[in-house]
Amino acid sequence: MATNQVPQTPAISPLTIKERTGSISTAEIISVLKGEITALHIKQAFSTETAGEITANFVGSPALKERKDGVPGQYVGASHYRKDAASYFAESKNAKPFVDALFENLVDPVRGIFDALKRELHNQGIELRLARSEHGQASVCRALSWSGSGTFSLDPHDDVAQVLCAGNDYELSAVAHNTVVALNVYPSMPEEGGNLRLWSHKPTVADRKSQGVETTGYPYSAAYLEPVPSREFQLKAGDIALIDGGFVHGVTGQLGNGRRRLVLNSFFGFARPDLVLWWT
Ligand SMILES: O=C(O)CCC(=O)C(=O)O
Ligand SMILES: [Fe+2]
Numbered sequence: 001m002a003t004n005q006v007p008q009t010p011a012i013s014p015l016t017i018k019e020r021t022g023s024i025s026t027a028e029i030i031s032v033l034k035g036e037i038t039a040l041h042i043k044q045a046f047s048t049e050t051a052g053e054i055t056a057n058f059v060g061s062p063a064l065k066e067r068k069d070g071v072p073g074q075y076v077g078a079s080h081y082r083k084d085a086a087s088y089f090a091e092s093k094n095a096k097p098f099v100d101a102l103f104e105n106l107v108d109p110v111r112g113i114f115d116a117l118k119r120e121l122h123n124q125g126i127e128l129r130l131a132r133s134e135h136g137q138a139s140v141c142r143a144l145s146w147s148g149s150g151t152f153s154l155d156p157h158d159d160v161a162q163v164l165c166a167g168n169d170y171e172l173s174a175v176a177h178n179t180v181v182a183l184n185v186y187p188s189m190p191e192e193g194g195n196l197r198l199w200s201h202k203p204t205v206a207d208r209k210s211q212g213v214e215t216t217g218y219p220y221s222a223a224y225l226e227p228v229p230s231r232e233f234q235l236k237a238g239d240i241a242l243i244d245g246g247f248v249h250g251v252t253g254q255l256g257n258g259r260r261r262l263v264l265n266s267f268f269g270f271a272r273p274d275l276v277l278w279w280t
Contacts, residue, residue: 008210010201010228013247015039017198017231024113024240026120032242033269033276035179039198039247041233045240046109051187054102055237055262058143058187063098071218073154076102077142078280081162082216085169089136092280099139102264109185109240110141110264114278117268121276128268131172131279138172138279141185141266146194152250153194156225159245159267161208161217172277175269182245188262189237192255196233196241199225199248220248 018028019041031037058064061076069082077099078091103111118128131138146153164176184196201207208214211224225248232252233241237259243249245267254261268278 008207008224010203010207010224012200012228013202015198015200015231015247017041019043019233026116029113029117029181029242030120032181032244033179035244038244039231039233040242041235042240043236044238046112046185046238048238050106050108051237053106054108054143054187054264055260057102057104058145058262059260061098061101063095071154072148073144073146075142075144078139079142080138080166080170080172080279084167085133086135088170089133089138092139093136095139095142099141099143102143110183110266113183113185113240114140114266117276126274126276128276128278131170131277133169133171135169138277139266140278140280141183141264142280144263144265145260146251146254146263148251149253151222151253153254153261154251155219156197156199156248156250157213157216157218157220158203158208158248159217161203161213161215163267164205165215171271172279174271175277178270180245180267180269182243182249183266183268184241184243185264186235186237186239186241186262187264188259189235189239190254190256190259190261193252194254194261195235195252196243197230197250197252198233198243199228199230201225201228201248202244202246203248219250
């Protein structure tokens with residue numbers, strides 16, 4: 001991390017949060033997409049049976065790997081983070097059978113949301129589809145188990161820097177100028193900790209430069225975030241959280257050696273008024 005730049009005091013942006021129990025609705029998802037809500041936390045959004053099966057499939061997956069891009073964690077699937085388009089789309093293609101296998105024989109919550117949102121947006125004259133290029137198409141989701149130790153198991157970051165700096169090969173860089181929604185579906189949570197923490201701060205390019213995280217948005221230091229208020233979401237297996245990924249967020253440390261934390265993560269946002277792209 002560069003430390004020789006001019007320090008920048010983070011501007012505070014208010015959080016608009018909706019938390020409730022039940023089924024997720026497309027209207028609520030669209031509210032996040034349009035920037036009307038910063039975060040939506042739906043508790044008990046899918047069954048613990050489905051959650052348990054996805055978790056068992058992840059643990060037993062032959063494609064389960066350790067991340068080697070500086071973010072500690074294990075994963076199944078593809079991430080565009082720090083990758084050019086050709087590598088990401090090739091990785092998505094290779095990972096597809098293994099991502100599909102996480103949901104074998106299940107009516108899964110990620111596809112459920114994607115399909116329902118696609119139908120609703122279509123009714124409004126808006127297309128929703130996976131991001132694509134001459135190299136192939138994006139994945140519907142990736143499965144991640146963070147393993148950072150200490151205060152955070154996933155350090156504070158934003159999801160927009162990586163999109164903004166994705167490069168011309170990626171049609172999704174247009175989305176960085178609109179809300180980048182992060183969809184997080186939780187099949188497994190530890191006994192304690194592993195909460196999603198959201199700070200009242202949406203970094204600008206200048207903020208990222210001042211913190212030496214211009215292209216990655218990762219990680220923001222404790223000192224930088226110290227004056228910024230934050231909210232924590234207490235998550236349980238079966239919950240779903242959608243956030244405006246432009247706000248700084250991270251995952252708190254996990255306690256206990258029992259259940260592992262597993263998240264299914266995807267991103268989506270408007271590339272044009274009539275087009276919403278989805279990727280991982
Ligand atoms: O695991 C979570 O709750 C959040 C994941 C996340 O922020 C990310 O993958 O960018
Ligand atoms: Fe994130």
